[in-house]
Amino acid sequence: MIPRATRAKIETIRADNLSGAVALTRQAAQALLSVVDDENAPADDDRLLDSLGATAKALIAAQPTMAPLFNVGNQLLWTLESRPKGESIPHTVRQSCHTFLNAIEQSGGKIAKRAAALIEDGMTIMTHSASATVAQALYTARRDGKRFEIIATESRPMNEGVALAKSLGQAGIKVALLTDAAAFAQLAEVQRIFVGADSVSPAGLINKSGTLGLALAAQALGVDFYALCGLEKFLPDAYAHPPEPPKNPAEIVTETMDNVTILNFYFDHTPLDRLTGVITADNILTPADLQHTFAAIAIHPLLQS
The missing domain is CATH 3.40.50.10470 (Translation initiation factor eif-2b; domain 2)
Structure with missing residues (x-):
């Protein structure tokens, strides 16, 4: 359900004991983006949503004390659920991840x-x-x-x-x-x-x-x-x-x-x-x-x- 390249990104995050939350959140966003960018990404929307949900859960499990890894995935899933009719999942994923990271940069x-x-x-x-x-x-x-x-x-x-x-x-x-x-x-x-x-x-x-x-x-x-x-x-x-x-x-x-x-x-x-x-x-x-x-x-x- 989770693409191989995405799993590799998640394992990198899991093994990282030096980077701060902001840096890890950037990596998490890249992992979520890699799901929709994967050459073998499901064409079916339901399967793609399942893959994104599984990836979001895996990111949380990789660094469970890092709240932004929960929030970047949680916000994405809610955004996907309320996206305008006809808007593609890849477009929503890119927009949501960009918005989340931009908000972190500005709030700092x-x-x-x-x-x-x-x-x-x-x-x-x-x-x-x-x-x-x-x-x-x-x-x-x-x-x-x-x-x-x-x-x-x-x-x-x-x-x-x-x-x-x-x-x-x-x-x-x-x-x-x-x-x-x-x-x-x-x-x-x-x-x-x-x-x-x-x-x-x-x-x-x-x-x-x-x-x-x-x-x-x-x-x-x-x-x-x-x-x-x-x-x-x-x-x-x-x-x-x-x-x-x-x-x-x-x-x-x-x-x-x-x-x-x-x-x-x-x-x-x-x-x-x-x-x-x-x-x-x-x-x-x-x-x-x-x-x-x-x-x-x-x-x-x-x-x-």
Whole structure:
């Protein structure tokens, strides 16, 4: 049902443990497009719709914590269902994927501008992991002439925080790079914490492991904690989050140790009431505001089984 070339794209997405949500969403859109572009694509509309539905489900299963992979497929299926009479499925697929990706690109700049407005001269901002949207917000504040400093965590096991620190430093922003565990001792010097998001749902914020601990500590110390993300990261209450399987133990320790199990998890869940707010393109949503947004998301029937 899923073309061979499309399956290869899905497996590439499944194996990718470095790319952010935006990059993975571009790959997911290409996978959906490859279904209608395949030389052996079904001529029958019903079979083609089944293939697109199966591909959308496979993309979700490939990276189940990445909300945009759900939303790009979910939006496509709803759009196909309501397409004008006579409009071809390939045309609708191309238009829907283009619209979704364009919305992500545009929202990133708006989110960055809104977050940058929360940065004041002399502030210290802490980051965790390497959200592209957070980085864009910091670059925006720098271009606006604001003077501030960053405390960045290394973000083990892949250390993407190191790459972010290097990039910020090259942009002229003063950065202190810390181990993840050392971040808590520095919170007294911090006024804001900015993180990205892989998804936001009634179950909480899914982001890089360590986010939960920082959010709990920040709330206890009165430090503002914001997640920066577009609506493509939002999931409805009915979305079932599968448990995250442990990742490659060698990313933490290569040595084999008797009676020791190495658990390597990339993500954790932070309850929404531990957040100060979620910064979106249009506004800053409080935990109470978020519930109305979740309620408006309907899961297409092809993705419910």
